[in-house]
Amino acid sequence: MEAINYPLFFIHISKTAGSSFRVAAEQYFGKEHVFYDYGPKAKETNPEIRALEYDKRDRYASGMNIVEKAKFVTGHVNHPKYAPFIPAKNAVTFVRDPLQQVRSHYEHFTRHHRYKKSFSEFVNEPRFKNVQYKAFQGTWPDAIGFIGLTERYSESLALINKMYSIDIQGLDINKNTEKKSSRYELSEEEVALVKKHNEHDFKLYEFALTRFERQKLAVESDSSFIRYGKTNMAKSDEGKMMKGWAANYDSQSAVALEARVGKKKIADLLASEYRSTANERNIHRSGFIGFSFVYPKKLKDGTQVDFVVKGTGEVLFGDVVKR
Structure with a gap:
């Protein structure tokens, strides 16, 4: 595989091991080469992105600045936001079993965002439905450079490193330390509710499972995909x-x-x-x-x-x- 033509664009979908990946990427590339975009109010957002994208509202200037200076850009942003500046080949993301992702997202909101409603109410809110699918926002999933699997994080990371000729190390952060097992257990009613409101995420995940095996074979054998x-x-x-x-x-x-x-x-x-x-x-x-x-x-x-x-x-x- 050819070495990456920077920057790498990591689409950080909530509760899919993205924090571990982005922090490890910062350690590898160096803080000065990593640009975060988590919105105008987030302290993590790069000051140059905040000034150009959110204050001056000049996305073109912001995008060109990223291309000139960054080696890695990420945030809770959808693929089309930076697609004009970064080829789809350089876009990577992770997806997760929707049952686990939705429950983990809920637990995160209750711990860090003072969310007081029930799990059922959370699942019914439009902003929390199909959040993985929404990250692609009209981009054909198979066009994304690499789609890793949270459940196979170490394996995914190894493939990313080989594909882009980089060496990001494995980290394990931002987990729910109160959780007793590696998986959330949902009742039959909760499973049915999540499936009802996240149909697109389930289809995306099934696609990602099949695609992962195809791409793994191509990357490991240095053959075209x-x-x-x-x-x-x-x-x-x-x-x-x-x-x-x-x-x-x-x-x-x-x-x-x-x-x-x-x-x-x-x-x-x-x-x-x-x-x-x-x-x-x-x-x-x-x-x-x-x-x-x-x-x-x-x-x-x-x-x-x-x-x-x-x-x-x-x-x-x-x-x-x-x-």
């Missing part, structure tokens, strides 16, 4: 065509794909079409990472079409033809 996904289509086009994206951050070349039915190739595709979201989120190739494919009329209803990386044979995803 293809990022991909489906993009928005009109409801009437579903099952009749596919619009998607694919990118290899280790290359400026467009990803070559094949559309297959079974083992038979039915089309060659190149992920080189413009996607505005990819450009706005600073994902790769100035947004030219999209592809489109209209299913041939000869394909019958119910036919499975797979989209495969040319050369490696890796199946990215499939779709079913609907006539």
Whole structure:
């Protein structure tokens, strides 16, 4: 893997081991190279960010200052805030089992923010729903440089270090010392309530579990990691065509794909079409990472079409033809 082109942008999602990571990063990079953005009132917020971003309200000046001076920027901010200045390749975050994250978030608020309401009331408040999903705010999750798992923190940290050619050490801070076990035990009613109000977080976590294994294999073997996904289509086009994206951050070349039915190739595709979201989120190739494919009329209803990386044979995803 190539060494990082600074700065590294750490999206700090509450109660996902982020404090341990950011403090360790400060020890590694040096305090003068780490810029915090936890809002205008937080004492941790970098004074230059406070002056440019919050007092003068000039995000461009603030962002350019960060690019010039910082090696690591973090805060409870969503990805799009610094996406114009920092490539998605340099963005990292951790996600956590939503049941544990929500409960830990609640415990944190009762200890440090004088929150007096019940756990059920906490879960029902809109500001505490799907907080992990909200951190991406429209960015395709697979575009984020690295998504670690809180439950596999040491392993995640080792992969980050190898991927970015850095050496951040493992720390274990900001934990609830009153908790007797490593996991919170929730009642059936509490589990059902959390699931009801955090559907997006659960989907994100399931995605992250699968993606972690894919990226781990790529990082440990020093092989390219293809990022991909489906993009928005009109409801009437579903099952009749596919619009998607694919990118290899280790290359400026467009990803070559094949559309297959079974083992038979039915089309060659190149992920080189413009996607505005990819450009706005600073994902790769100035947004030219999209592809489109209209299913041939000869394909019958119910036919499975797979989209495969040319050369490696890796199946990215499939779709079913609907006539």
